[in-house]
Amino acid sequence: MAHIAKTHRSTFMQIAIPLAVAAALIALWEGGVRFFQVPEYIAPAPSVVLQVFISDFDNLMRNFVPTLIESLLGFTVGTLSAVLIAVAFVHSRFMMEGFFPIAVFVNTIPILAIAPVLVLLFGPGLTAKVVIAALICFFPTLVNMVRGLQSPTPQMMELARILSASHSEIFWKIRFPSSIPFLFSALKIAATTCVIGAIVGEWVGANIGLGALILEATFNFRSPLLYATIFLSSGLSVALFTAVTLAEKWLVKWQN
Numbered sequence: 001m002a003h004i005a006k007t008h009r010s011t012f013m014q015i016a017i018p019l020a021v022a023a024a025l026i027a028l029w030e031g032g033v034r035f036f037q038v039p040e041y042i043a044p045a046p047s048v049v050l051q052v053f054i055s056d057f058d059n060l061m062r063n064f065v066p067t068l069i070e071s072l073l074g075f076t077v078g079t080l081s082a083v084l085i086a087v088a089f090v091h092s093r094f095m096m097e098g099f100f101p102i103a104v105f106v107n108t109i110p111i112l113a114i115a116p117v118l119v120l121l122f123g124p125g126l127t128a129k130v131v132i133a134a135l136i137c138f139f140p141t142l143v144n145m146v147r148g149l150q151s152p153t154p155q156m157m158e159l160a161r162i163l164s165a166s167h168s169e170i171f172w173k174i175r176f177p178s179s180i181p182f183l184f185s186a187l188k189i190a191a192t193t194c195v196i197g198a199i200v201g202e203w204v205g206a207n208i209g210l211g212a213l214i215l216e217a218t219f220n221f222r223s224p225l226l227y228a229t230i231f232l233s234s235g236l237s238v239a240l241f242t243a244v245t246l247a248e249k250w251l252v253k254w255q256n
Helices: 002-035 046-055 057-091 093-108 111-122 126-149 154-162 167-204 210-219 223-255
Strands: none
Touching: 002 046, 046 057, 046 223, 057 093, 057 126, 057 167, 057 210, 057 223, 093 126, 111 126, 111 167, 126 167, 154 167, 167 210, 167 223, 210 223
């Protein structure tokens, strides 16, 4: 019982401390804006942003749904592609040496530079946004998954060969379980960056979505709406990150 109570208390503190810090920062922001009389078009008070969030809720949700869909599809496509290619890299030195440098080169291209090219190739519809979101998720997942699949020690691999384990047995019983912590580290990164990719795609060519709404609010000097949209997009990133974290904890608990 004491252990359970201690666990609950630790969980409560993990939630309460960040919430308390966030509340203090919001209160400081509210007080600073009002004390220094900062113009609303530069930095609106949190209370004003909340009012806009309530009054423009339908508009925000109408733009939130496309970004959510693009982010989830990009996350799925990018991470699955990276995992499959990482498996191919680990099993083929030729593919590793031939294609990994290309993946590194593509990753060095700024996403803002490659996004217009992808919009020209795939058009201004859903496909371009998904590809941009997938591309920004791809490289971190690829690197972490390759590292995870290569993490078993030479002694473990030699023992598997002595026991006449097949390639599939080595993969599913040694390589893949060893790669799971690396994979979830990458998925946590991808869960936040996929939202960035979707928003960048909407900046380049879209008339709906949180990215398009950010541009509209900026050009029309609607600062409270701009802040509300930014907070909503950040909330989406936090929600996806939390979902991956919970999935990791569930998987670890299930394995144990």
